[in-house]
Amino acid sequence: xHLKINLKSKEEIARIREAGSIxxxxxxxxxxxxxxxxxTAEIDSFVESFLAGKGATPEQKGYRGFPYATxxxxxxxxxxxxxxxxxxxxxxxxxxxxxxxxxxxxADSAWSYRVGEVSPEAERLLKTTEKALFAGIGQALPGNRxxxxxxxxxxxxxxxxxxxxxxxxxxxxxxxxxxxxxxxxFGRPHTGAKLQPGMVITIEPIFTLGETGAVFWDNDGWTIRxxxxxxxxxxxxxxxxxxxxxxxxxx
Numbered sequence: 001x002h003l004k005i006n007l008k009s010k011e012e013i014a015r016i017r018e019a020g021s022i023x024x025x026x027x028x029x030x031x032x033x034x035x036x037x038x039x040t041a042e043i044d045s046f047v048e049s050f051l052a053g054k055g056a057t058p059e060q061k062g063y064r065g066f067p068y069a070t071x072x073x074x075x076x077x078x079x080x081x082x083x084x085x086x087x088x089x090x091x092x093x094x095x096x097x098x099x100x101x102x103x104x105x106x107a108d109s110a111w112s113y114r115v116g117e118v119s120p121e122a123e124r125l126l127k128t129t130e131k132a133l134f135a136g137i138g139q140a141l142p143g144n145r146x147x148x149x150x151x152x153x154x155x156x157x158x159x160x161x162x163x164x165x166x167x168x169x170x171x172x173x174x175x176x177x178x179x180x181x182x183x184x185x186f187g188r189p190h191t192g193a194k195l196q197p198g199m200v201i202t203i204e205p206i207f208t209l210g211e212t213g214a215v216f217w218d219n220d221g222w223t224i225r226x227x228x229x230x231x232x233x234x235x236x237x238x239x240x241x242x243x244x245x246x247x248x249x250x251x
Contacts, residue, residue, distance in 0.1 A: 005179075005193065005196070006172065008200050009198070012105070013198075016200055016240070019105050022056050022102060022107075024109070026047060026098070034094065036090045040074070040096075043083065044070045047098060054102070055103075058098060066080075067082070071098070072084075072097075073097070074088070074094045075094075075232075076225050078208060078225065078226055079234055090117065092118075097234060099177055105175060106177055107238045109250035121231070124162075125231055128233075131156050132152075133203060133237065135152040137248065139152045140241050141241070142195055144194075144195045145190055145192045145195060146191075146195070148189050148195075150184045150185060153185045153205045157205070157207055161211055162207045163214070168215075170201060170203045171201065172199065172200065173202055173238055181199075197241055200238065202238050202239075204236030207233055208231065209232075212228065236250075237250045
């Protein structure tokens with residue numbers, strides 16, 4: 001069964017872009033805060049007040065009982081980590097992921113940050129994951145298919161010998177956080193849903209330094225860790241597919 005993909009008008013895309021601009025500005029401020037000694041709880045609190053000042057709200061707070069404005073994932077936590085009182089240390093990597101709601105329209109973006117100087121292997125993971133994001137975006141063209149995006153992301157990981165966290169995927173977005181189509185970080189070219197002007201999707205490679213990309217869920221039902229204890233990274237943009245190609249709405 002194919003779920004109906006909700007194409008957006010230019011006006012609707014402009015509303016998502018408004019949420020995305022606030023989100024991008026917030027990430028810009030977070031980048032200035034990240035330093036040894038800060039806690040992810042402090043970052044979460046900053047995000048909540050920053051969004052309130054822009055007339056926006058953190059969409060994932062309360063989503064299926066998630067209690068925070070951001071997901072904050074440190075080192076081997078690859079996704080959906082809870083903000084907490086653990087102080088960031090030099091050499092850590094931390095991913096801050098959030099969904100911004102502005103007047104009922106949503107934008108979603110995650111970014112992995114270096115805390116001070118990181119190890120060469122951590123640097124390689126971060127650069128590979130970010131490169132894969134933009135490789136995927138480059139395939140988000142009308143007439144291509146979702147599998148073309150996944151294949152582009154997958155190739156970057158495979159060439160670097162880095163693991164893909166396959167259960168975690170991109171998705172459509174609009175007035176709901178998750179809409180069709182699913183956008184996996186692996187795939188075969190020329191397969192999957194056809195990309196059309198008016199689609200708004202997230203592309204979000206989530207990789208581990210370990211080659212398997214295997215993960216497990218903590219008892220809290222949210223926090224996802226690499227099974228081998230290796231570092232994880234996660235980069236995500238929301239983008240619109242237009243006649244002329246992809247436009248990033250969260251930069």
